[in-house]
Amino acid sequence: MQASRARLFKEYKEVQREKSADPDIQLVCDDSNIFKWNALIKGPSETPFEGGVFQLAFSVPEQYPLQPPQVRFLTKIFHPNVHFKTGEICLDILKNAWSPAWTLQSVCRAIIALMAHPEPDSPLNCDSGNLLRSGDIRGYQSMARMYTRLAAMPKKG
Amino acid sequence: MNGGTVDSSSSRRSNSINFSKGAIDDVAYSIGLSLLVLVVLVIISYISYKCNRLSSHSSTTNFSFYRTHDDSITAQQLGGLDKATLVNYPKLLYSQAKPHKGDDPAASACSICLSDYKETDMLRLLPECGHIFHLKCIDPWLMLHPTCPICRSSPLPTPLAEVVPTSMHQN
Ligand SMILES: [Zn+2]
Ligand SMILES: [Zn+2]
Numbered sequence: 001m002q003a004s005r006a007r008l009f010k011e012y013k014e015v016q017r018e019k020s021a022d023p024d025i026q027l028v029c030d031d032s033n034i035f036k037w038n039a040l041i042k043g044p045s046e047t048p049f050e051g052g053v054f055q056l057a058f059s060v061p062e063q064y065p066l067q068p069p070q071v072r073f074l075t076k077i078f079h080p081n082v083h084f085k086t087g088e089i090c091l092d093i094l095k096n097a098w099s100p101a102w103t104l105q106s107v108c109r110a111i112i113a114l115m116a117h118p119e120p121d122s123p124l125n126c127d128s129g130n131l132l133r134s135g136d137i138r139g140y141q142s143m144a145r146m147y148t149r150l151a152a153m154p155k156k157g
Numbered sequence: 158m159n160g161g162t163v164d165s166s167s168s169r170r171s172n173s174i175n176f177s178k179g180a181i182d183d184v185a186y187s188i189g190l191s192l193l194v195l196v197v198l199v200i201i202s203y204i205s206y207k208c209n210r211l212s213s214h215s216s217t218t219n220f221s222f223y224r225t226h227d228d229s230i231t232a233q234q235l236g237g238l239d240k241a242t243l244v245n246y247p248k249l250l251y252s253q254a255k256p257h258k259g260d261d262p263a264a265s266a267c268s269i270c271l272s273d274y275k276e277t278d279m280l281r282l283l284p285e286c287g288h289i290f291h292l293k294c295i296d297p298w299l300m301l302h303p304t305c306p307i308c309r310s311s312p313l314p315t316p317l318a319e320v321v322p323t324s325m326h327q328n
Contacts, residue, residue, distance in 0.1 A: 003294075010272065099306040
């Protein structure tokens, strides 16, 4: 408990210091609870998520960093490895490939990389996975772009 | 008066004879009973001995079966190193480790707690990849997962069987 708190405080200071280092990621810690974080990540360019801003919710366990944080999308996203309803993310480093050398910031980077490189063979969103597996790249991209526009872009007017 | 005494004495004698005869019966009865109990006890203990030998035999095989079964499960579930293996890993003070390392940032701060090393910090050196961490930070991790947090290599040394032929080949 004490170790996880100290480590999260280190990450908090690092985030404050390097605020401009990674303009695609904006990590914010909950005011009253250092185990709850939120992140805003920019959809990577040349993907159907380009132009969108996606919100992630982090829930950090007391055994952190021996155990990975729990992360989910709060913003709706059409991606084979993200559950469409719950926002749950299927990513190996958040499960059995976790290492305590990862930080919340590097987890965000890994999620951005996952957005650009979906893994259709371990789908949480079967519709999205099936489109990719059947080779319908255009179908996948237009669906994903539509949801990016609907959910991840500021509404005009 | 005499007759009365004789009578009373004879009656007393017959009483005592009757009594002793009854006592002998009692003794014989109790001896018989205890013999019977003894025989039954011997039979029971013999049977239980036989059964015990059988059941203890089967229970030991069961036990050893379950134990190996359990061992394999814990090894699979945790996959970590045990304390005995961990104690054999090199540990050193940061002041001792510093000369060996260049400007690698991973060598000046612990990747698990993100704190800079102090001169008096006790570190653990992973024998396979040479990465260092605080002893108090890396040991709980290694007891859960036998991998280096930085390079994910297993700190377990290569099994001897695989090493010997190559070294013989080199010779
Ligand atoms: Zn440490
Ligand atoms: Zn290593």
